[in-house]
Amino acid sequence: MTDVIDGDAVAADIRTEIADCVETLTDAGVEPGLATVLMSDDPASETYVSMKQRDCEEVGIEGIHVEVDPEAPAEELYATIDELNADDAVHGILVQLPVPDHVDEREVLRRISPAKDVDGFHPENVGRLVAGNARFKPCTPHGVLKLLEAYDVETEGADAVVVGRSDIVGKPMANLLIQKAPQGNATVTVCHSRTDDLTSHTRNADIVIAAVGIPEFIDGSMIQEGATVIDVGVNRVEADDGEGTTLVGDVEYDSAADVAGAITPVPGGVGPMTRAMLLYNTVKAAGLQTDVDVELP
Ligand SMILES: NC(=O)c1ccc[n+]([C@@H]2O[C@H](COP(=O)([O-])OP(=O)(O)OC[C@H]3O[C@@H](n4cnc5c(N)ncnc54)[C@H](OP(=O)(O)O)[C@@H]3O)[C@@H](O)[C@H]2O)c1
Incomplete structure (x- = not known):
């Protein structure tokens, strides 16, 4: 008998536990926030980002969405990331990939503060994962x-x-x-x-x-x-x-x-599961940045 691995059910359980983590954070006066940044008019990317925002809403994470014109110079995206890095209400930042060809994707990944890099793609976080000391697992x-x-x-x-x-x-x-x-x-x-x-x-x-x-x-x-x-x-x-x-x-x-x-x-x-683990990384980021202990699933 083959087991069919039910990702919907496992993800739903994880979201329930993450909602408890959000409650722990809000009880401590911290409203966890995830910023999604979209520099694309690809319908698939737009759908992914809106699903991520919906997931945030479901578990009580504050979703912040920023759109950058896909024709704008790369510096506009970099400046957006810098602003979000400096914003205390934002604990996690996700730039939806791919970015347009004129934008250096590596620079985008380097630019996001490693403490807010909930995708886990910043070189510092990649290094930590390889070394067995992961902060955010992708x-x-x-x-x-x-x-x-x-x-x-x-x-x-x-x-x-x-x-x-x-x-x-x-x-x-x-x-x-x-x-x-x-x-x-x-x-x-x-x-x-x-x-x-x-x-x-x-x-x-x-x-x-x-x-x-x-x-x-x-x-x-x-x-x-x-x-x-x-x-x-x-x-x-x-x-x-x-x-x-x-x-x-x-x-x-x-x-x-x-x-x-x-x-x-x-x-x-x-x-x-990919979507649920983004919420996981966001509450983890909020806990680490504010010294609130959250019991992650
Ligand atoms: N479910 C999710 O949440 C989720 C998340 C991310 C991605 N995805 C999906 O997962 C798939 C992979 O994504 P990705 O971003 O990792 O793709 P990717 O960057 O295109 O990488 C594909 C990998 O497959 C290898 N490959 C291509 N042809 C092959 C062949 N004939 N034999 C063996 N290996 C071959 C490539 O080898 P080379 O390195 O030699 O080119 C490359 O390493 C896609 O369908 C994507 O949509 C799903």
Whole structure:
């Protein structure tokens, strides 16, 4: 029997606990605030940002939204970040990526105060994570760890294969899984587009984490019987009936579910966890900045 890992349910539990953290903060006179910054007119980015604002509202975090004209000079975005860094009502800052081509993304990530960097992409926070002293774990890989924990998937001693080596998913995912820590202690292989014979790696894995960005790229023939399959991918494709579009992951769900011991669906797997862990990082940031003890889930 394959376990379907219910990210919606795990994320809902985490949001309930985060709402308690928000109450602890407000009782201590701190109203946690998350600023989202959008410099794009891409409808997908607009949707992501509005979902994040809605999530904040649900748990009682003050959402502050700033839009920068996508045609404006990069300095306008940098100045916005500087203002938010200096604003005591803002505990977390998230600049929705990607930024326009004329803006240096690395400079954007460096510019956000590491104490408010709730995405965990600032070089200081990346370094801390690698060193085993994370301040903010990036939301998607952190959400994956929470799913593994919720479903009692043992990582210690497990062979884990991460397919994808992006800075936002693959690399931090691998770095978290190798930590000498709970939900760590795995033996991790990172695969990418230059990997020779990908299947020879995935088929030996106890845990496969797919973050490739190619619809249904990994199928059941690439999975070991009983393995845990975590599908990070979100790809919009034409619907089978030719009517509109639908979302699929990087894993071919049906064939993988036939052999996997546990698997995340798309949607309803990793996606809701990414959103929940942003709220987690925001209350953590507010607690750290104000010296209020919050009991994080
Ligand atoms: N659910 C969520 O909350 C969430 C969050 C973030 C991302 N996502 C989704 O997760 C997916 C990955 O995102 P990302 O930002 O990590 O993507 P990305 O930056 O495009 O990275 C994709 C990775 O896949 C590797 N790759 C490409 N073709 C491959 C192949 N044929 N064999 C093996 N590896 C291959 C690439 O290798 P190279 O490095 O060699 O190019 C790269 O490392 C996307 O579908 C994205 O939409 C979901």
